[in-house]
Amino acid sequence: MAGRIRTTKKLAQRIDRGYFKRLFPISRWRRVLSFVAVGCGLAWLGLHAVAHDQTPYASGPLTAAHAVLSRNCASCHGQSTALGRKIADKACLSCHDGPVHSAAQTFTPACVDCHVEHRGAEQLATSAGRVCTGCHSDLKVKAGRPGIASNIESFTHGHPEFAALRAGSADPAAIKFNHKIHVKGDVPLKCGECHRPTGIDDTWNFGQTPPIPPPAVAGTMPSGRLAPHALMQPINYYQQCSVCHALTFDDRIPDAAPHDKPEAVHEFVSRKLGEYIAAHPADLGKDNSPRSPAEWVRFRAAEDEKQLWTVTCQRCHDMQPGASDGLPGVPETKIVRRWFTKAEFNHSAHQELQCVSCHPNAATSVKASDILIPGRALCAECHGAGVANAGADCSTCHLYHDWNKARPVDGQFNIRQLTTFDVRRGSGALLSMNSGGDLER
Amino acid sequence: MRIDKSHRPWMIAALVVLGVALAGYVPYALGTRPRGGSVPGLIYGLAGYGMMLFAGLLGARKKVPVWRLGRAQSWMRGHVWFGLLTLPMILFHSGFSFGGPLTSLLMALLILVFLSGLAGAAIQHFVPGMMTSMVPLETIYEQIPRVRDQLRAEADKLVRSLFTVPDSVPELTLAAAASGPSRDPGKSDAGEMIEMEVAEREYAGGVYRDTVLPFLRNPESRRSVLADQGKAETFFEALRRKMPPATHEVLADLENICEEERQLTRQRRLYLWLHGWLLVHVPLSVALIVLGGVHAVVALRY
Numbered sequence: 001m002a003g004r005i006r007t008t009k010k011l012a013q014r015i016d017r018g019y020f021k022r023l024f025p026i027s028r029w030r031r032v033l034s035f036v037a038v039g040c041g042l043a044w045l046g047l048h049a050v051a052h053d054q055t056p057y058a059s060g061p062l063t064a065a066h067a068v069l070s071r072n073c074a075s076c077h078g079q080s081t082a083l084g085r086k087i088a089d090k091a092c093l094s095c096h097d098g099p100v101h102s103a104a105q106t107f108t109p110a111c112v113d114c115h116v117e118h119r120g121a122e123q124l125a126t127s128a129g130r131v132c133t134g135c136h137s138d139l140k141v142k143a144g145r146p147g148i149a150s151n152i153e154s155f156t157h158g159h160p161e162f163a164a165l166r167a168g169s170a171d172p173a174a175i176k177f178n179h180k181i182h183v184k185g186d187v188p189l190k191c192g193e194c195h196r197p198t199g200i201d202d203t204w205n206f207g208q209t210p211p212i213p214p215p216a217v218a219g220t221m222p223s224g225r226l227a228p229h230a231l232m233q234p235i236n237y238y239q240q241c242s243v244c245h246a247l248t249f250d251d252r253i254p255d256a257a258p259h260d261k262p263e264a265v266h267e268f269v270s271r272k273l274g275e276y277i278a279a280h281p282a283d284l285g286k287d288n289s290p291r292s293p294a295e296w297v298r299f300r301a302a303e304d305e306k307q308l309w310t311v312t313c314q315r316c317h318d319m320q321p322g323a324s325d326g327l328p329g330v331p332e333t334k335i336v337r338r339w340f341t342k343a344e345f346n347h348s349a350h351q352e353l354q355c356v357s358c359h360p361n362a363a364t365s366v367k368a369s370d371i372l373i374p375g376r377a378l379c380a381e382c383h384g385a386g387v388a389n390a391g392a393d394c395s396t397c398h399l400y401h402d403w404n405k406a407r408p409v410d411g412q413f414n415i416r417q418l419t420t421f422d423v424r425r426g427s428g429a430l431l432s433m434n435s436g437g438d439l440e441r
Numbered sequence: 442m443r444i445d446k447s448h449r450p451w452m453i454a455a456l457v458v459l460g461v462a463l464a465g466y467v468p469y470a471l472g473t474r475p476r477g478g479s480v481p482g483l484i485y486g487l488a489g490y491g492m493m494l495f496a497g498l499l500g501a502r503k504k505v506p507v508w509r510l511g512r513a514q515s516w517m518r519g520h521v522w523f524g525l526l527t528l529p530m531i532l533f534h535s536g537f538s539f540g541g542p543l544t545s546l547l548m549a550l551l552i553l554v555f556l557s558g559l560a561g562a563a564i565q566h567f568v569p570g571m572m573t574s575m576v577p578l579e580t581i582y583e584q585i586p587r588v589r590d591q592l593r594a595e596a597d598k599l600v601r602s603l604f605t606v607p608d609s610v611p612e613l614t615l616a617a618a619a620s621g622p623s624r625d626p627g628k629s630d631a632g633e634m635i636e637m638e639v640a641e642r643e644y645a646g647g648v649y650r651d652t653v654l655p656f657l658r659n660p661e662s663r664r665s666v667l668a669d670q671g672k673a674e675t676f677f678e679a680l681r682r683k684m685p686p687a688t689h690e691v692l693a694d695l696e697n698i699c700e701e702e703r704q705l706t707r708q709r710r711l712y713l714w715l716h717g718w719l720l721v722h723v724p725l726s727v728a729l730i731v732l733g734g735v736h737a738v739v740a741l742r743y
Contacts, residue, residue, distance in 0.1 A: 004595075004697050024582075041732045056543040058543075059541050
């Protein structure tokens with residue numbers, strides 16, 4: 001349809017040959033937007049710089065405990081190296097104590113090898129298992145052979161059975177107890193009626209508040225680092241036993257004997273019988289009993305204590321033959337408060353489980369020497385390998401530092417030193433302070 | 442830029458680099474917690490940033506087209522394939538973590554640049570072909586307004602053979618209109634009126650004033666009947682039936698001018714697709730490189 005002719009020459013004549021020297025809209029906006037984008041970014045950083053705030057440069061949010069340091073990178077990053085400023089252990093140790101792991105260890109990692117910061121809500125104290133197995137998969141010690149398993153690769157590979165469950169182990173408690181009778185007997189009890197985590201002050205169905213404090217926790221882990229409801233309260237006669245197993249000793253005396261040493265029991269029995277005969281003098285000489293009150297008390301006490309030592313006390317304790325004073329001995333009960341002395345276990349973290357899920361033998365055990373804690377394999381059913389597990393890192397159960405060797409830290413800083421970044425100094429607040437530097441200004 | 446067989450060496454090179462990087466990352470990530478500050482992390486970071494700089498140099502290369510720095514097409518292929526590698530490299534550098542405020546911003550910028558680059562590569566692959574088929578009368582994009590002025594002048598010149606141009610029709614905007622494409626010599630031109638009835642002349646003037654001229658003044662408007670090719674053909678066919686045969690050649694030229702206007706409209710739209718994504722890609726890339734440099738300096742210091 002075209003009478004119009006579009007020759008190359010004519011088409012070329014249409015074009016302004018200097019067009020490329022000018023910026024047209026898209027090119028101009030590309031340039032403007034580039035300046036705006038860079039300008040916005042630099043302005044954002046500049047505003048923080050003016051405010052002496054280095055927060056934007058953090059490689060991730062600090063944990064809450066260290067958040068106060070977030071404005072000043074140099075608080076921790078103070079050690080100059082070829083590749084910039086790194087975190088020296090001194091910087092950590094100026095605020096924290098870090099007791100040695102083991103006197104026999106051949107290698108001591110830097111604090112930051114295990115405690116990785118800038119990981120947000122992740123627990124700073126939690127370290128990946130591979131940090132531990134780096135040594136424990138082929139454990140070397142300074143001298144001799146390791147006293148523990150030396151090829152632990154994970155909880156499911158190389159980790160030994162728990163010490164309490166290894167061959168030849170038995171519950172050291174010097175007491176007689178039959179779980180089966182208490183769980184399936186005439187008065188079947190529920191686990192929670194005798195076993196309750198620490199820190200829960202509630203009335204007991206079959207006991208009363210003990211008049212004596214519970215025994216101290218044994219083991220290498222300080223109890224202060226345990227979770228509030230981590231352990232079960234120790235079995236105590238008054239709390240768990242006294243209602244059903246009252247220490248009554250004479251029909252004439254309504255009061256029960258104290259759950260105490262034989263000397264205290266003897267003193268209590270003699271005093272109560274003395275009080276009784278003083279109030280009931282007509283009983284003197286009755287049933288061939290002595291006619292003197294002192295003799296009567298001695299006579300009745302011998303009878304009542306015989307019942308106590310040989311029947312009532314013997315029900316739970318292996319009473320030992322009497323010494324020169326005629327009173328028997330009672331072996332120390334040695335009830336184990338913590339089975340895992342080199343690991344932490346938290347009952348409250350497992351409260352959604354039925355007790356028998358982890359203690360399946362409790363209902364059938366007839367001897368107190370039966371150890372009823374679960375074995376490693378049972379734990380590994382949840383704390384196994386793979387993604388779908390409840391966590392099997394070493395730090396789930398173990399602490400690296402031996403906190404029994406902890407020492408108090410002498411605080412050296414004021415709030416301003418920790419929260420501001422001094423561009424004039426710009427480095428190593430914690431490190432230089434720890435090295436004797438003076439940051440007062 | 443079509444992604445064709447000529448890209449194969451670059452694609453293979455990129456895959457090899459990615460494979461090596463991945464082979465290094467897997468044992469590194471299994472053995473320790475990946476961090477940007479570790480030695481492998483720094484290597485990945487420097488490699489990723491180096492690739493960003495290389496990709497960014499494409500813009501600089503275009504500024505000096507005559508320098509003997511390799512073919513522009515090679516630079517573009519390198520830009521595409523090594524630009525694609527920046528994201529995995531930086532993810533390996535960061536251990537798939539966004540980190541703090543600045544690094545999160547950088548990661549967001551990188552992802553946006555990466556996605557806009559992917560979109561741009563797809564657009565650059567498909568749209569040029571569409572441009573060729575849909576816009577055979579393509580001109581230089583920046584010259585479209587100037588060409589449109591010339592088309593309007595040419596139309597104005599053509600219709601002077603049909604009727605007297607009324608005063609309401611603006612004069613040609615370009616003095617050089619006469620230099621535009623014209624009909625063959627000897628055919629009717631400005632100043633030579635074609636013989637026809639007065640009514641036909643008035644009708645032709647009305648049609649030009651009411652339909653053709655508004656379209657030529659605002660060719661991007663979709664409301665004009667001439668904005669649609671099918672409707673335009675019907676319109677001119679009807680016009681030819683009403684006008685004497687002597688005018689048909691002029692009408693054909695007018696129709697041709699309208700078609701060229703439509704093609705220029707299509708070219709503008711396709712051009713916006715072809716280059717509009719750069720309004721996102723380029724500014725964010727520049728910001729990424731500048732702020733990435735700040736991050737590198739500060740991170741290496743601490």
